[in-house]
Amino acid sequence: MTENRIGLDEFAALPEAAAVELLLTCCSAPAWAHAVAARRPFASIEELLRAADTELGEISETEIDRGLAGHPRIGDRPDSADSAREQAGMAGADHEIRAAIATGNREYEAKFGHVYLVCATGQSPRQLLTMLTARLGNDPAIERRIVREELAKINRIRLRRLVDSGDAA
DSSP: OOSSOEEHHHHHHSOHHHHHHHHHTTOOOHHHHHHHHHTOOOSSHHHHHHHHHHHHHHSOHHHHHHHHTTSOOTTSOOSSHHHHHHTGGGGGOOHHHHHHHHHHHHHHHHHHSSOOOOOOTTOOHHHHHHHHHHHTTSOHHHHHHHHHHHHHHHHHHHHHHHEEOSOOO
């Protein structure tokens, strides 16, 4: 994702394709990006976030899988500045925690068929491991609901970083 913020008015004025491309830097689910872009203009960042949440709730499981594909495993080398920032807590993880998370990631993927997704922002390595271990006990339907919730949290963080609300911060 770009480090340059864009104002709500600038975002509204972008051609559709450019708005979609920008949204894809937040979430790699094309149906979500197209749906959010189509709802422009937004009067506030809160309106944008509500639209993003609503559209995430409406997309198919296949599109959720596309969104998941844009995220590295917890503990793996981040593939973007966003992922690196979000997983910053893992930088100080000791070997034991890293190994346990790697094992948990493999178990999770074998059970659920997709990457373990969690909003890692502000979480310690131990917290991430505890959450992973707990979620391994979920049934697939519950886990898919949680995945959507976690993806929504990540999208909100990324959208707030991307779009300048115009408020003095």
